[in-house]
Amino acid sequence: MAVDVETEIVIDRPRAEVAAFCADPDNATRWYRNITAVEWVTAPPLAAGSRLAFVASFLGRRLSYTYEVREHVPGERFVMSTQEGPFPMRTTYTWEDADAETGTGTLMRLRNDGEPSGFAGVAAPMMARAMRSANRKDLALLKQVLEG
Template sequence: MITVERTVLVNRPRAEVLAYLADFGHTADWDPGTESCTRLDAGPVAVGARWRNVSRFRGRRTELAYRLEQYGPDRLVFEGRNRTVTATDDIGLRPAGTHTVLVYRARLRFHGLARLAAPLLRREFERLADAVAARLPEVLEEG
């Protein structure tokens, strides 16, 4: 399993950051690897909401079916799956005056033969986490 974590300070109140990030469809705005992320169901964003995420990694296109697993005032957890990997995006939020401290943690658990490649992919996922950490504050503070 690969786990990457980044902490960023965002110049926005926690409630606004939470509302934006709870809609996983916005990942195309802040995750450089995501090409598109489309909601698969309707209604308010709540636990159980689902998205189809299309990403490009190492020149290959991959699709994951994501589900919102946890939605609280200080934490969002999304889980995405396909045959090769289970990806968990765990986002913690805490107020810091008028700002928000955002802790982004991605865990990738590879299945089958893909498990053998996991150690070789760590560096690329670290670079991707750096790019997410740089982009998140920019996107969140634009709105």
Template sequence: MGIDESAERVIPLPCEQVAAYAMDWRHDAEWTQGIREATLTREAEGGGFGAGAEVTRTAYFLGKRIDYVLRVAAYDPPGLLDMVSVAGPMSMHVTYTFAPHQGGTLARIRVRGDTAGFYRPAAPLMGRKVRSSLVKDLRDLEQRLTPSR
């Protein structure tokens, strides 16, 4: 049993600009719901951020502190950032995609996770909460990048 939630939003800016901000882990706490801190805890093989890098996030979800580590599985800016959890309370797969759109950039976030064990009874609630958070994330991303609008 698991969750599979996604959201998308057209952001009225060029794809490269939206992706550069959203794919930079240093901005995670600025626009991603619940994240209080993000730290690059392992660099990619060639150094810096990219496939193989790991980001440790501290978040609050349903009132509980959660620490988890996401490993970059695929990194192809400005179109794709795909990460899988390698440590944390549940397995998770987070995919960000950015594509040119007539209105600017079509930004999408998809979160898949395994709610087995302790989280199984809360799976329906978690799914709704994740979906709501993703919608807010994309709204906040747009507001962060277009403050005068």
């Protein structure tokens, strides 16, 4: 069973600022509650093909995985994916002006999708609920960090 979780939030900061902060792997531990470390596997700067090693905790388990950047359109879209472990996943960030007329604020969407296998596949509905909850908390923290 596939997992596809999308959450969104409006942040009262310019889109370029929000996107630059979120797409910088060195900021991940500031707004993702479950990510404890990020290490560059390939040398900066960030570009398609960049690889990043993450350490996180999720559902009480320590996870280590490597994301590869698939797409990076500054200020618009950032996509990375991992093929490792029982839960290959893609993470997509998109940003757009929250108020198209005035260009103020940013609507950010965070999407995690993947095709878990083995036990992870059986637990997919529970994982999706946990991911949605975690993503909402992460986006709320991001809003606090950037607007604070």
